[in-house]
Amino acid sequence: MKIKVGTTKIDDVIQALDKQTQDGITFTYTGVKRGINAEFDCDSDDFAQAKAAAKKIIKSHEEFAALFISINK
DSSP, X not given: XXXXXXXXXXXXXXXXXXXXXXXXXXXXXEEEEETTEEEEEESOSOHHHHHHHHHHHHHTSGGGTTOOOEEEO
């Protein structure tokens, strides 16, 4: 499944999320970035689980703790 992550610090989030695994779900940056949105492949068919795992990875970085992010299919 592909998910799109949107935030004003998208370049930093790409580095934080690319090739990371959380709760058995691995995220891989697809190389597709449009403005403040980037696309990731993830090895999950459950969007809710993928979204929760991505948020855990992103929020685990102190510099992103108060960052607004949106995650969509």
